[in-house]
Amino acid sequence: MAKDKKKKILRPKALPPKGFRDYFGAEVVERSEMLREITAVYHRYGFDPLESSAVETVEALGKFLPDVDRPNEGVFAWQDEDDSWMALRYDLTAPLARVYAQNRNDLPSPYRRFAMGPVWRNEKPGPGRYRQFYQCDADTVGTASMAADAEICAMLSDTLEAVGIPRGDYIIRVNNRKVLNGVLEVAGLSGDDKDAERGIVLRAIDKLDRLGLDGVRALLGEGRKDASGDFTKGAGLSDEQADVVMGFMSAKRDTGAETCARLSELVQGSDIGAQGVAELEEIASLLDAQGYGPDRIDIDPSVVRGLGYYTGPVYEAELTFEILDEKGRKRQFGSVAGGGRYDDLVKRFTGQEVPATGVSIGVDRLLAALREKGRINSTAKGPVVVTVMDRDRMSDYQAMVAELRDAGIRAEVYLGNPKNFGNQLKYADKRESPVAIIEGGDEKDRGVVQIKDLALGARLAAEIETSEEWKAQPAQKEIARGDLVAEVKAMIARAAE
Amino acid sequence: MAKDKKKKILRPKALPPKGFRDYFGAEVVERSEMLREITAVYHRYGFDPLESSAVETVEALGKFLPDVDRPNEGVFAWQDEDDSWMALRYDLTAPLARVYAQNRNDLPSPYRRFAMGPVWRNEKPGPGRYRQFYQCDADTVGTASMAADAEICAMLSDTLEAVGIPRGDYIIRVNNRKVLNGVLEVAGLSGDDKDAERGIVLRAIDKLDRLGLDGVRALLGEGRKDASGDFTKGAGLSDEQADVVMGFMSAKRDTGAETCARLSELVQGSDIGAQGVAELEEIASLLDAQGYGPDRIDIDPSVVRGLGYYTGPVYEAELTFEILDEKGRKRQFGSVAGGGRYDDLVKRFTGQEVPATGVSIGVDRLLAALREKGRINSTAKGPVVVTVMDRDRMSDYQAMVAELRDAGIRAEVYLGNPKNFGNQLKYADKRESPVAIIEGGDEKDRGVVQIKDLALGARLAAEIETSEEWKAQPAQKEIARGDLVAEVKAMIARAAE
Incomplete structure (x- = not known):
């Protein structure tokens, strides 16, 4: 059939693949200036630059992306000539674990490193949602000390102010996965057979921002019907169990000490929970001594972070000023950075415990926020x-x-x-x-x-x-x-x- | 069989894929400082930054890599969910053609742009030969003026000196594909049926450095047996034809004007050849007026450049100082940058002629050269x-x-x-x-x-x-x-x- 048609010249489409975009002139300059400001702070804190390859073996990357509902697990992957699978990195943390495991005898211990560059996600593209975006990370590998987590949070606070987000326009919220695990234990959700329920609970809490307390409550029980009528199956918790989890989410008090006290009550009887609360207390006290009060860094049990590899403290930086969304409604700008402790990621390679913690700044979102507030003075000038x-x-x-x-x-x-x-x-x-x-x-x-x-x-x-x-x-x-x-x-x- | 074995924990290997590597501390700092110096020169010349996506559709990239002897044509490619093929960019020029075609109504004309970043080649890795490396390009799209080519060569000269290569340690050699085509025409090698022969001739000339005049001569005729006994089939030219081509390769004289005069003789009777010589004369005279003499930029007929998309002037920067190779033998450091005019690359997308010319600096090779000469003063300092x-x-x-x-x-x-x-x-x-x-x-x-x-x-x-x-x-x-x-x-x- 095709052969019968008159042959015509087929030209390639002048478009990038779906979900990819280009950056021109001032956009490029502004981003590189921001990256320079961020890395200047990281450098001053003693972090060293690392640039790992953009391509990793699939086995080295592992499977830690949230909401994995696509066949190739959220990554762009292909086979090399020898049939081994390789993939584009989806973040800068999994590659760090590989690099550290590979070079652990030569690197200083602890190893403070920063990295910046594009990462790729094989996700459904949407408005403002791209499949290639920049991250700028700082991590400390090789120490279990909570001082490392506190330092990362303090440095994140300094960084946000250095790029032009004034104090009061952001908040860094800190939680601990162990506290959450303790709460789940108290609610009778520990044990390997409860994996699925725990997953649903975790994802439900992570959606608090969007669904509100009622929406999360529904997902803890039978499930939730959204505005379009679609039904999402819940974790099937009893009322008592759900109450424990809901209590955890509203455990935030005015000061870190009060919040920790309340969490302590909630995890009573759980060793892992008690350990998590003790870690939070230590972080809060270190930050307090350094003058980082709850106006900048606060203990907040509603933070869980989506990634699967976190094992202890987790943290998130949120911009608290309001912007108008695409429909003209006011909303808070939201998260621009996040991270946490991942003590088992290097162990995947070596079999030995190597504790680590770190943060990732979503550079493009942070740039968008600064543009939104008119706080970018580009030095780009015509010739x-x-x-x-x-x-x-x-x-x-x-x-x-x-x-x-x-x-x-x-x-x-x-x-x-x-x-x-x-x-x-x-x-x-x-x-x-x-x-x-x-x-x-x-x-x-x-x-x-x-x-x-x-x-x-x-x-x-x-x-x-x-x-x-x-x-x-x-x-x-x-x-x-x-x-x-x-x-x-x-x-x-x-x-x- | 495998099932009988005792199950053991399979750990991922802590290695990047074959042919990839990581860069640590001072290496990262030195590269980013060099990129800053290069782009400062580009900026001063009026070039604007562009960062295109690392991933392109396979059709947009086209097939222009030299020595294509591997199944997937030298690129890393995979299929998207909708079965369309996408690939990692193998250079920064093919993506520029796509970007320009896409945005031609919004971009200034002519469009001077620079770009820097990693590119990927699916080639056999070897010592010092990686499958991901940095390029830093500058191109002018939308003008057929030889002043654009002369400007790029002058800027390349300024750039090499700005990063620390002193005058006398480099030479930028300029040639023109049209002159080569004229020579081939005179030798009776024009016409579509001579495609294969022309390809062999082009590749033979490109190997002059490595094979010497005798080796190239053999490849123009029946073929060449190398030291290991392997035989490479030649273009099968007659002695008369081969003499014309060899004459072209040794047409270099002391001054640009003299070289052009000699080339003029060699392409007598070929319109395209005469046009190429006229272009070279124009470039030489523009550069001469700006004070860029043959100690910096020289007309040299032995430059051909491997890429398939060049249509007019081609240029190459070579470092002329000697280093010791891995076997302890003295050799010249060789090429660190190259480029040329590619008037048909945008036309692939639009159907309309859009002349363009540009250069690509091999950043990692240039860094290696500076390290070799002890000319890098890293500002990296410990805390x-x-x-x-x-x-x-x-x-x-x-x-x-x-x-x-x-x-x-x-x-x-x-x-x-x-x-x-x-x-x-x-x-x-x-x-x-x-x-x-x-x-x-x-x-x-x-x-x-x-x-x-x-x-x-x-x-x-x-x-x-x-x-x-x-x-x-x-x-x-x-x-x-x-x-x-x-x-x-x-x-x-x-x-x-």
């Missing part, structure tokens, strides 16, 4: 554009940009078709150029050039109404060729005022 | 380590590092098991710490701390022979707790002298 009046004198124009660049000024010659001069100025506008340079044959003969203040020109066009004002503030002037660099410098400085 | 004498006083130690960090000093508390103090000092050594701080209970009571100059200590241990000298230059001293920041600052400054 000076030297226009081409006479295409045989390219080397004259090249000499101008060379002089400007030598003086540290960003500058370029117009390289399109120079015939239509209007197009050259339109190009300069599109490039957000501060200044355009014009040198026709007449100017060349007289040893002068025209320089045009494009920033001022745009402002004048918008503001000035009388032609007298135009004359008083000329956006274009003639200068001696020899004064080019000095005059352009002065014009750019004036535009920046 | 001050505050040791733990008394584990109940963690918050005292935390307060010290907080004070140091507030003063801009990199500092950390030892977070391992503090029992063995020797281990703490060994840790500080491994971290390349300049200073260690010690505060036991006794010091605490007296309001003092011990500070230990680890850099000096190491130097003293190596240099000093008498105990009098030890006393005269104490590597450890007792200071008032209140003077901590000032004294540590002074000690670090002294160490840096």
Whole structure:
């Protein structure tokens, strides 16, 4: 059938794969500036950079992604020539565990490392939800000390303030998986045969933000019907059991000490629960001594974190200011960073206990938050554009940009078709150029050039109404060729005022 | 059979996939500093950053890799859920063509962009040959002007000098595919039925470095037997045809003008060849006017570049100093950057001609070259380590590092098991710490701390022979707790002298 059709040229579609996107100009600059600010804090805390390969063996990555309901478990994977499976990393923690296990005899112990870069998730793309995004992580491997967890939380607080989130606009909430396990034990949900129920309870608590207390309560019992009529099966807990879990979720009090006291009551009789509460108390007291009060870092039992590998303290940074969502409704911006302790991740490789804890900052979300609040002052600036009046004198124009660049000024010659001069100025506008340079044959003969203040020109066009004002503030002037660099410098400085 | 064996725990191997590696500490810092220097030059030339997705559709990437002898054409590819094929980018040029085609109505024209990041090749890994490596590219899309090609070459020259390759240690060689096509036409190798022969000729010329003139000559004729006895089939050219091609390869003269004159003779009768020579002349004259002489950028007919998409000027930066190879033999370091004009790459998507030209710097090779020459002064420095004498006083130690960090000093508390103090000092050594701080209970009571100059200590241990000298230059001293920041600052400054 296809053969009968007239053959036509099949062109590839000029699109990235579904769920992927590109970043242009200022977006790239802003992100790299933010990454530099974040890593400066990490560096000051003594963390060392690590860049692991983007590709890992599937067995090294393991299966720890939440809500695994897709055939290839949320990762992009393929087979190598020798039939072994490899995959793109889905986070920076699983690769760290592999790197540490591989190099444990050479790395310092404890090993503080930071890493930044893209990670990939084979998830259903949606609005604002991409399959490649940046993370910027800091982890301490090789110590069970709660001082490591407290340090990560303090550093996260410092980092958020360093990139421009003022105190009061964020809160770092800390919980402990052991407390949750203790609560489940008290509720009669320990034991290997209760795996499924525990999973449902964990996911239900993680959805508190979205479903509210009633929604979570429904999921602890028989199940929950959502607005569309879809039914989600619940954990099937009895009322008594559900009450214990609900009590845990509303155990937060005004101070860390009070919250810990309340949690202590709730896990009475569970060793693991008591241990979790003791760890929380230690973190709270360390942070308190360092002056990180509950206005910055707070104990909050409603934090559970989705990833499967956490074993102790878990923490989450949330931005607390309100934004308008896509439907114009007010909502809190939400989580921009999270992490916790994962004492068993290295053990997968080595068989030996290697305690570890760390945090991951969702760089793209944090950038979005800063843009939302107008707190990004991009240093991205357009170049000076030297226009081409006479295409045989390219080397004259090249000499101008060379002089400007030598003086540290960003500058370029117009390289399109120079015939239509209007197009050259339109190009300069599109490039957000501060200044355009014009040198026709007449100017060349007289040893002068025209320089045009494009920033001022745009402002004048918008503001000035009388032609007298135009004359008083000329956006274009003639200068001696020899004064080019000095005059352009002065014009750019004036535009920046 | 396997079932009979006793079940044992299968642990994942703590290794990256074959051909991948990790980068630690100073390596990461040095690369990101070099990328910053490169992009600063690109920025000053008016190029804008672009970060395209690492994953592309297979159809968008196209098939342009050289020496394609592997089943999946040199790329890592897999199928999405909807059965469409996606792949990791193998360079930054093919994605640029896709991005430009997609956004051509919104981007400035011409569009100068730079990009940096990892690319992936599904090739046989070997020593020093990895399947993930960094590139840093600059391209100008939307102009056929040779001024764009000349600009890229000049910028490449500036960039190499900016990262620390002095003039005289590199050469940028420029050629033109059209001249080569003209030569092939003169040799009677034009026409669609000669595709295979032309491919063999092109690959043979590209191997000049390795095979020498005789080896290339053999490949132009019947073929070549290498040292191991393996035979590579040649293009089967007659002696007359081969002479034309060999003449082309040795057409280089002392100046660009002379080389162009010689090339002009060789392509007599071929329109495309004449056009190529005219382009080379234009580039040479533009560069000459800007002061980039043949000591930096030279016309050299032996450059062809492996990639299949080049259509006009091609260029390559080679480092000319000698290094010792793995077998201890002297050899030139070789190519660290290359590029050229690819006027048809965007057309694949749009059907319309969009001329473009650009360069790619092999960042990892350039870094290796700088390391080889001892020209990297890494700014990577270890942190001050505050040791733990008394584990109940963690918050005292935390307060010290907080004070140091507030003063801009990199500092950390030892977070391992503090029992063995020797281990703490060994840790500080491994971290390349300049200073260690010690505060036991006794010091605490007296309001003092011990500070230990680890850099000096190491130097003293190596240099000093008498105990009098030890006393005269104490590597450890007792200071008032209140003077901590000032004294540590002074000690670090002294160490840096």
